[in-house]
Amino acid sequence: NGFDLNINGGLINGVSIDSGKVVISGMADKKAAISVKTHLNGPVASVFAVLEKPPLNFGSESVTGLVSDQLGGHIEADFSIALPLKSGLTDGDIKYQAIGKVTDGTYRNFYRNYDLHSANIRLDLDHTRISFDGPLVFSSIPLMIDWKTLTAGPGKGHADFTVNSDSISSEQISALGYDVSKYMQGSIALKTTAELAAGGGVTA
Numbered sequence: 001n002g003f004d005l006n007i008n009g010g011l012i013n014g015v016s017i018d019s020g021k022v023v024i025s026g027m028a029d030k031k032a033a034i035s036v037k038t039h040l041n042g043p044v045a046s047v048f049a050v051l052e053k054p055p056l057n058f059g060s061e062s063v064t065g066l067v068s069d070q071l072g073g074h075i076e077a078d079f080s081i082a083l084p085l086k087s088g089l090t091d092g093d094i095k096y097q098a099i100g101k102v103t104d105g106t107y108r109n110f111y112r113n114y115d116l117h118s119a120n121i122r123l124d125l126d127h128t129r130i131s132f133d134g135p136l137v138f139s140s141i142p143l144m145i146d147w148k149t150l151t152a153g154p155g156k157g158h159a160d161f162t163v164n165s166d167s168i169s170s171e172q173i174s175a176l177g178y179d180v181s182k183y184m185q186g187s188i189a190l191k192t193t194a195e196l197a198a199g200g201g202v203t204a
Contacts, residue, residue, distance in 0.1 A: 001028040015042030035082040073105030097126040114139040159196035
């Protein structure tokens with residue numbers, strides 16, 4: 001009815017594939033399917049470039065804003081994928097998940113041409129959503145972030161996020177294009193929870 005294959009290692013688009021397992025099942029009843037479990041190790045941009053290609057078609061540009069050529073850093077993650085062995089695959093046929101850690105992550109032009117950098121975050125994504133949390137720097141402001149975005153289904157494009165900073169100065173805020181010098185001096189601590197609608201509107 002099927003068989004198992006052990007993976008000793010490999011390389012896809014500059015991403016190291018460590019040991020893992022491939023399982024092919026359902027061959028006797030004409031419902032053949034394949035599942036793969038392995039460990040990825042490589043550049044963030046290369047991993048997302050693979051996810052953006054068929055048959056995964058991870059909708060990063062239209063949904064989360066993540067575009068592979070704007071990303072940097074290194075990722076290590078456990079990765080699994082399962083899909084039927086048939087032609088004409090649809091998005092609903094493919095189930096995948098990656099759970100791991102990004103180190104020294106960067107995201108160019110994240111917001112109004114300002115970059116994210118120095119990200120050391122936990123990443124968890126699958127065929128329905130992407131989430132990440134941990135410390136990073138937005139422009140010159142160190143932050144802790146907890147972000148979740150739906151990438152499929154009725155809520156596709158909706159995001160919930162919490163941003164926390166121990167200290168943001170009036171100069172740092174003004175440098176982002178919001179002049180607060182008339183009513184703020186020194187620094188403040190900040191914690192805010194907000195929602196980002198699919199159309200781009202933010203509600204705090």
